[in-house]
Amino acid sequence: MEKVIDEFDKDQRELIHLLHEIQKQFGYIPAHMISQIARQLKISESEIFGVLTFYKAFTLKPRGKHLITICMGTACHVRGAPKILDEFKRELSIEPGETSGDNLFTLETVNCVGACALGPIVIINGDYHGQMKTREVDKLIKICRQKNGKR
Amino acid sequence: MDEFDTSELDKIRAEVSESQMKQKTCITICGGTGCHAYGCLKVAEAFKEEIKRQNLQNKVDVRTTGCHGFCERGPIVVIQPEGIFYQRIQLNDIKEVISETIINKKILDRLLYIDPRTEEKIVYEKDVPFYKKQERIIFGNNGFIDPTDIKDYIALDGFKALVKVLFDMTSEEVIDEIKASGLRGRGGAGFPTGKKWEICRKENSEKKYIICNADEGDPGAYMDRSLLEGNPCCVIEGMIIGAYAIGASQGFIYVRMEYPLAVKNVTLAIEQAKKLGLLGKSILGSEFQFDIHIFKGAGAFVSGEETSLMASIEGRRAFPRQRPPFPAQEGLWGKPTNINNVETWANVPLIINKGAEWYSQIGTKKSKGTKIFSLVGKINNTGLVEVPMGIKLKEIIYDIGGGIKDNKKFKAVQTGGPSGGCIPADKLDLPIDFDTLTKAGSMMGSGGMIVVDEDTCMVDIARYFLEFSQEESCGKCVPCRVGTKQLVEILTHITRGEGVEEDIKKLKDLAKSVKEGSLCGLGQTAPNPVLTTIRYFRDEYEAHIKEKSCPALVCKDLIVYNIEPEKCVGCLLCLKSCPVGAITGERKKVHIINQELCIKCGVCFEVCPPKVAAVSKYTGKKRDRILKKDLKQRVKE
Ligand SMILES: Cc1cc2nc3c(=O)[nH]c(=O)nc-3n(C[C@H](O)[C@H](O)[C@H](O)COP(=O)(O)O)c2cc1C
Ligand code: FES
Numbered sequence: 001m002e003k004v005i006d007e008f009d010k011d012q013r014e015l016i017h018l019l020h021e022i023q024k025q026f027g028y029i030p031a032h033m034i035s036q037i038a039r040q041l042k043i044s045e046s047e048i049f050g051v052l053t054f055y056k057a058f059t060l061k062p063r064g065k066h067l068i069t070i071c072m073g074t075a076c077h078v079r080g081a082p083k084i085l086d087e088f089k090r091e092l093s094i095e096p097g098e099t100s101g102d103n104l105f106t107l108e109t110v111n112c113v114g115a116c117a118l119g120p121i122v123i124i125n126g127d128y129h130g131q132m133k134t135r136e137v138d139k140l141i142k143i144c145r146q147k148n149g150k151r
Numbered sequence: 152m153d154e155f156d157t158s159e160l161d162k163i164r165a166e167v168s169e170s171q172m173k174q175k176t177c178i179t180i181c182g183g184t185g186c187h188a189y190g191c192l193k194v195a196e197a198f199k200e201e202i203k204r205q206n207l208q209n210k211v212d213v214r215t216t217g218c219h220g221f222c223e224r225g226p227i228v229v230i231q232p233e234g235i236f237y238q239r240i241q242l243n244d245i246k247e248v249i250s251e252t253i254i255n256k257k258i259l260d261r262l263l264y265i266d267p268r269t270e271e272k273i274v275y276e277k278d279v280p281f282y283k284k285q286e287r288i289i290f291g292n293n294g295f296i297d298p299t300d301i302k303d304y305i306a307l308d309g310f311k312a313l314v315k316v317l318f319d320m321t322s323e324e325v326i327d328e329i330k331a332s333g334l335r336g337r338g339g340a341g342f343p344t345g346k347k348w349e350i351c352r353k354e355n356s357e358k359k360y361i362i363c364n365a366d367e368g369d370p371g372a373y374m375d376r377s378l379l380e381g382n383p384c385c386v387i388e389g390m391i392i393g394a395y396a397i398g399a400s401q402g403f404i405y406v407r408m409e410y411p412l413a414v415k416n417v418t419l420a421i422e423q424a425k426k427l428g429l430l431g432k433s434i435l436g437s438e439f440q441f442d443i444h445i446f447k448g449a450g451a452f453v454s455g456e457e458t459s460l461m462a463s464i465e466g467r468r469a470f471p472r473q474r475p476p477f478p479a480q481e482g483l484w485g486k487p488t489n490i491n492n493v494e495t496w497a498n499v500p501l502i503i504n505k506g507a508e509w510y511s512q513i514g515t516k517k518s519k520g521t522k523i524f525s526l527v528g529k530i531n532n533t534g535l536v537e538v539p540m541g542i543k544l545k546e547i548i549y550d551i552g553g554g555i556k557d558n559k560k561f562k563a564v565q566t567g568g569p570s571g572g573c574i575p576a577d578k579l580d581l582p583i584d585f586d587t588l589t590k591a592g593s594m595m596g597s598g599g600m601i602v603v604d605e606d607t608c609m610v611d612i613a614r615y616f617l618e619f620s621q622e623e624s625c626g627k628c629v630p631c632r633v634g635t636k637q638l639v640e641i642l643t644h645i646t647r648g649e650g651v652e653e654d655i656k657k658l659k660d661l662a663k664s665v666k667e668g669s670l671c672g673l674g675q676t677a678p679n680p681v682l683t684t685i686r687y688f689r690d691e692y693e694a695h696i697k698e699k700s701c702p703a704l705v706c707k708d709l710i711v712y713n714i715e716p717e718k719c720v721g722c723l724l725c726l727k728s729c730p731v732g733a734i735t736g737e738r739k740k741v742h743i744i745n746q747e748l749c750i751k752c753g754v755c756f757e758v759c760p761p762k763v764a765a766v767s768k769y770t771g772k773k774r775d776r777i778l779k780k781d782l783k784q785r786v787k788e
Contacts, residue, residue: 012465015466016449056450074599078529112372114367116185116371116373117185135728135758
């Protein structure tokens, strides 16, 4: 953990790079790392906390095993994305930004991933599912659950 | 020394063209994010394997290129040099493409694009109507270049403009050329680029910076991504030329984190450019030195605004600040900084190569050159289109876009994203440029063009954009933070059927004070979608408020789903698919929706076979009648 932080210059301009790196390696920003970052970059913890919570890329809580991201960009919106989101919310009983109680699913939204021709788009663990239909939601969730059962 | 280094570029050009001559045929596969999602990587791999299997490696080359723009039809394959255009290619087509088209020179009919209007099959890329009216002077090279190999760009005369600038032009001459071209910034406001450079040039400072704004926040626009991803070197070349003109020694490319492929390709391109001496100390043997760093955004729309963007690069929260001082005076770390959009930078090498005079002949009097639009929404040919400024909206939507999906009726097009507005059907003859769009109440923005049809509710669209702006408001200034929130609240009430008659006036007054009181462009433009929808679609607002009805049948709280007894064949499909068990019935008997249980997810509407089409949506008085009947039914039970 310290190694990740040590590789960065002692300067505020590295803060966002560093947070990206930690987020990538751990899947979230562990709260106890904030004081270490503060020491390394010579800035206050509250400044780091401010930056951390300002940007959507960083989370203070770990995400679930399966990350479901629903595009809510305009192109996807006019092609029915809100209905798809509603269905995911209902099936998983969570709101965007939340993780299910069993830690299996995290639901997130994004504004346009630049694949508008395929809208509405859902990205599950990095795989793009285009031209989504409401009735396909349940199938996708089942596939994720099955994958987990096998492991 | 300088001679040696520029001749290196010529050597690469000769090498590449020689190897391309040898390999007469080249299968190019679109590798943009859109086609990635369709599985183009597997297609490319399969082509390579098949070519190996048939021992054709010396005759046929496979190249994964940048985005061709016609995302609707992906994965797209173009066979060069003929330009044979195959669309929606699947893995099981590949063997036949090789054995029939490549070896026997026979066209595979089933892979051709069919013009939906004439039902004619089209063989060559250049004849596809989607491309015909376009003028792809910036975006066109994407289809020929493997963005992971700088040599491809060099072979297409890449970095020629840079050589010309470094060895034959002074900084002032470069700025004069850009000024004469009439180029205006493609990031939104359309500020004259040459003038901006000149202001920064004249600042007295040892250190200056330039920035490429690739934050592309407009949800529904992706031309910047496609340029950076598909032809990163042309953006880099533009930046080096700009840095030379301005006297900057360091540059930043600020990319959205939602664009992993763009980050990857541009990082690679910078590495390759460094190796060839195109970046770094003494570029191409000249005295000029310049370097580019990549900065990955962290998911905040406001960071696309120039002062916020700089705060973000400095490692702080992306709060905008008052201007002046402008970035050209006090930018990154207080130093003079010039910031331009991706597409703006991409125009620069072309202007230097072909000259301002040539460039300024394209476009209208005050808007020169071309603009790339992302044509999305309810349109047949979704994709990126590059057209000369001044083209009519009609031509974009019907000639290039192929008209509205499923033969529905065109309602409006939203330009400029959350900062823009909608343009209704009676303005289809509008020639599109910076000034005409502003006059119509909208704006160019970054070039998003979202087409909506009769099934789109304009109040819902206004609410969507306001909700977006409200969520993305950084909260620093009150008019934006509180004002957008109130606008969303009123709009939400209206879409729920809780609106009252004064609401329209309230919306207009609030919009005005948010526009006037906000600190940065986000708040100053956020009310535009409300104002234009009221201006052009007031009747829809009134229907929601007075009749509690949503004419487009979108607003959930104002509609019901109903199964038409005379159409229902009793197939059980909807009954089985309903996630909440709200539908009752038996095989071959009419099914009924229990309105109390119904959550209006629309699955029954989706699954009912089009031939049967027994599920309908109703609003207004008809909705009330159905609800009443439903209530009676349940009381009886
Ligand atoms: C809220 C807001 C968001 C913006 N987002 C972007 C963006 O994503 N990309 C961009 O190039 N410009 C964006 N701009 C405009 C920039 O502030 C700036 O004007 C632009 O990058 C200048 O480049 P240009 O002169 O080449 O157009 C945004 C402005 C505002 C107010
Ligand atoms: S709006 Fe969803 S990918 Fe662009």
